[in-house]
Amino acid sequence: MQLIREIGFLLQKEFTLEWRQKYAISGILLYVLSTVYIVYSSFTKLEPAIWNIQFWVIILFASVSAVVKSFQQESGQRQLYYYSLANPLAVLLSKMLYNTLLLLFLSILAYLALSLVAGNQVQQARPFALALLLGSLGFSITFTFVSAIASKASNSATLMAILSFPLIIPVLMTLIKMTAAAVTTANPAAIDLREDLLTLVAIDLLLLGAALALFPFLWRD
Amino acid sequence: MLKHWWKILGVAILFYVFVAGLLVPLKTGISAVSPQKVAPGESFTLEVTGYNSRYTQAQGQIRAWLKQDEAHALAAGSVTVLDDRRLQLAFAMPEYLPSDKKVQVLTLLIDDPVDGAHVLPSAMFVTQDSIAPGLAGSAWTAHPVEGLHEEWTMSYPFRNILQETIRNAYFHIPMWFAMIFIFIGAVISSVRYLRKFDPQDDLKAAAFTRVGILYGIMGLVTGAIWAKNTWGAYWSGDIKQNMTAIALLIYLAYFVLRNAFEDPDKKARVAAVYNLFSFAALIPLIYVVPRLYDSLHPGSGGNPALGGEDLDNTMRLVFYPAIIGWTLLGLWIAQLLYRADRLRDRLWMNA
Numbered sequence: 335m336q337l338i339r340e341i342g343f344l345l346q347k348e349f350t351l352e353w354r355q356k357y358a359i360s361g362i363l364l365y366v367l368s369t370v371y372i373v374y375s376s377f378t379k380l381e382p383a384i385w386n387i388q389f390w391v392i393i394l395f396a397s398v399s400a401v402v403k404s405f406q407q408e409s410g411q412r413q414l415y416y417y418s419l420a421n422p423l424a425v426l427l428s429k430m431l432y433n434t435l436l437l438l439f440l441s442i443l444a445y446l447a448l449s450l451v452a453g454n455q456v457q458q459a460r461p462f463a464l465a466l467l468l469g470s471l472g473f474s475i476t477f478t479f480v481s482a483i484a485s486k487a488s489n490s491a492t493l494m495a496i497l498s499f500p501l502i503i504p505v506l507m508t509l510i511k512m513t514a515a516a517v518t519t520a521n522p523a524a525i526d527l528r529e530d531l532l533t534l535v536a537i538d539l540l541l542l543g544a545a546l547a548l549f550p551f552l553w554r555d
Numbered sequence: 556m557l558k559h560w561w562k563i564l565g566v567a568i569l570f571y572v573f574v575a576g577l578l579v580p581l582k583t584g585i586s587a588v589s590p591q592k593v594a595p596g597e598s599f600t601l602e603v604t605g606y607n608s609r610y611t612q613a614q615g616q617i618r619a620w621l622k623q624d625e626a627h628a629l630a631a632g633s634v635t636v637l638d639d640r641r642l643q644l645a646f647a648m649p650e651y652l653p654s655d656k657k658v659q660v661l662t663l664l665i666d667d668p669v670d671g672a673h674v675l676p677s678a679m680f681v682t683q684d685s686i687a688p689g690l691a692g693s694a695w696t697a698h699p700v701e702g703l704h705e706e707w708t709m710s711y712p713f714r715n716i717l718q719e720t721i722r723n724a725y726f727h728i729p730m731w732f733a734m735i736f737i738f739i740g741a742v743i744s745s746v747r748y749l750r751k752f753d754p755q756d757d758l759k760a761a762a763f764t765r766v767g768i769l770y771g772i773m774g775l776v777t778g779a780i781w782a783k784n785t786w787g788a789y790w791s792g793d794i795k796q797n798m799t800a801i802a803l804l805i806y807l808a809y810f811v812l813r814n815a816f817e818d819p820d821k822k823a824r825v826a827a828v829y830n831l832f833s834f835a836a837l838i839p840l841i842y843v844v845p846r847l848y849d850s851l852h853p854g855s856g857g858n859p860a861l862g863g864e865d866l867d868n869t870m871r872l873v874f875y876p877a878i879i880g881w882t883l884l885g886l887w888i889a890q891l892l893y894r895a896d897r898l899r900d901r902l903w904m905n906a
Contacts, residue, residue: 476836483825483832486816486821487812487815487816487825488815489815493811493812493815496808496811496812497829499804500801500804500805500808500836501805501832501833501836503798503801504839504840504843504844507844507848508847511847511848529847533839533843533844536839536843540835540839541835541836543835544831544832544836545832548828548831548832551824551827551828552824552825555821
């Protein structure tokens, strides 16, 4: 119960902080829009299968840039202060939750922008929406934890990409497979939604479990 | 000497694996037949090319069938031996087949006391214009397949596409088993580091991870050579090839991460955390995602799994020891690397 209350307060803190430093969020929004436009102007006409892959590549790069600051924007001393006030797991979980919401917002924005310039190719909304939700969750869990690891080193931006890209591949492959059918065909029977969902949820839970078990060893300096 | 028993055991097992794996011959097989298509009612001579066969020794005792199913087989009328590798079989295909398929696939089965029974699945295709299983006649049941020579010999199965490359099963596949065991060793060392914060456990984890990467690269290379001979290309973008390449990237990043720290304690702690987290990510990468996609590997995309006829009891005699042998060798290499690292640390401290 205490943990949930702490997560609530910390989440509120993340929102306040983001609102005060508007340059970070507006930078990411601009990043998404410019990548979408680069993709559009280099392809002009996007086939559904390519649309799907390009969409996830945009999300991938935007997500890394959005999450990398999770554990770096605040100084070490201030973080130590948080850890002494609240359960360290609450700090991690609140950041994961905040990043999930942020990435969900980014994905919807990227989807709208890509649909505007390259046409809305999504033929089945339900599997696509589920993929966005579970994708944001999986990206957020992995990237938040990797950002906690990378923030311990000095040149963390490079490290963040090196560490997180190979780790995210299982989630990314499952997402691409799940949405590929949703984009190319209107026939709901073409997607084995249960298997893909189960795989995604299982991978997300596995990574979340590992992150929660390992964070107590990571935050202390 | 006694405390080195496992190193001696590992080397002895690998010696056995190399000798038995490379020297034991393949079973007799059939590498080609011609013609491969006939019409019903046709009398024809089937030219057979054998593999590792000794037909001149078995002259007069060779029997052959074109088999449709367990109950129906057409025996060869006469058998002519040209030389050790070549046979001519005379068949008279009846007007009707005991089958209701338009195109019936027949299996060629040859049996003799010298080479034993050997088969070529899908050796012949018969296209029948009129289908009447009831009119098939007695030719299909007159000479049933019986009295086969199936004595056990120390030899590996003959598979048409694999042929001699089947021996790679003792090098390519055990490499993955050994790699996983070695990575589990790294996981155990990392967990022990996080419990006791003993720097030696960290050095052990790094040594295990290095050997695991080495085995992963060896697995990819042996696989690529095998793929060149069976699938036709070193790299075919098969899902398991791609996932393994990514798994190696994950573990290579482990060393980039280690080098990013000055403080040895911080380095060891963060590296242990990353090692455990990446092992958690490795499980879906190797065991879950490849199942979602088609693969050229056995066991997926409609291909038969490892085991069954591909891994027979003779091969098991070498395959399972090979896993143990490669794992022990890996542990030995890891131990040497760990000791070298520890010495380097000590030299550095005294300097």
